[in-house]
Amino acid sequence: MVLDLRVDRANVGYRVQTLAGDGVGTEIWTLMAPLAPRRTAIEVRYYLPERRRERLEALAEKYRCSCEQLWDEDEAMMMRRDSLTARAAARRLRRTLPLPLILGELSELRRQLPLLVEYDGEEFRVVELEDGTLLAHATTCPHWLGPLGGAASGKGMLRCPWHGYLFDIRTGESADGRGYRLAQSPRVVVDPATDEVSLIACARAL
Numbered sequence: 342m343v344l345d346l347r348v349d350r351a352n353v354g355y356r357v358q359t360l361a362g363d364g365v366g367t368e369i370w371t372l373m374a375p376l377a378p379r380r381t382a383i384e385v386r387y388y389l390p391e392r393r394r395e396r397l398e399a400l401a402e403k404y405r406c407s408c409e410q411l412w413d414e415d416e417a418m419m420m421r422r423d424s425l426t427a428r429a430a431a432r433r434l435r436r437t438l439p440l441p442l443i444l445g446e447l448s449e450l451r452r453q454l455p456l457l458v459e460y461d462g463e464e465f466r467v468v469e470l471e472d473g474t475l476l477a478h479a480t481t482c483p484h485w486l487g488p489l490g491g492a493a494s495g496k497g498m499l500r501c502p503w504h505g506y507l508f509d510i511r512t513g514e515s516a517d518g519r520g521y522r523l524a525q526s527p528r529v530v531v532d533p534a535t536d537e538v539s540l541i542a543c544a545r546a547l
């Protein structure tokens with residue numbers, strides 16, 4: 342399929358035209374009108390190269406449903422990005438380190454891994470690597486903020502389910518040369534005397 346995307350900045354909209362493949366000749370116009378600081382009216386127009394009435398009605402219904410779904414998903418994604426960005430900004434302004442979070446006794450914790458925990462208002466996933474090292478990693482992908490809480494992991498790597506980018510869990514760095522880095526995570530510390538496991542913030546996160 343070949344698509345042609347044209348952005349019309351002057352009229353706050355864009356047009357997608359199918360040049361080849363399924364639906365060739367179809368044009369979709371998306372027009373937006375700001376209503377208030379956090380409200381936008383969106384109108385989506387479909388121009389279909391189809392003249393048979395019945396077929397046209399079926400296509401219209403199909404496009405209407407998929408459009409609604411896509412915009413709902415986009416809206417949810419943008420709201421998530423918005424709230425994560427605001428939380429990160431609030432954290433940067435704070436001057437003190439959060440207190441350690443006690444996760445419990447080592448053998449009990451191991452039974453629950455991988456474990457999602459909230460620490461300092463952020464979600465992390467505690468995992469155990471093949472060599473027995475316990476680590477926490479951020480659950481938000483630095484690419485488009487995809488969810489990493491249930492991401493496939495193995496051999497110290499983590500793969501984002503949205504676009505497949507790969508991260509080294511130990512360093513947080515991209516493992517596929519893309520230059521991204523996971524947000525800094527707290528350290529997982531095991532008290533050798535009691536086997537109690539805690540999450541402890543790293544000073545350079547501030």
Ligand code: FES
Nearest residue numbers: 482484485487501
């Ligand atoms: S959002 Fe994770 S790879 Fe794109």
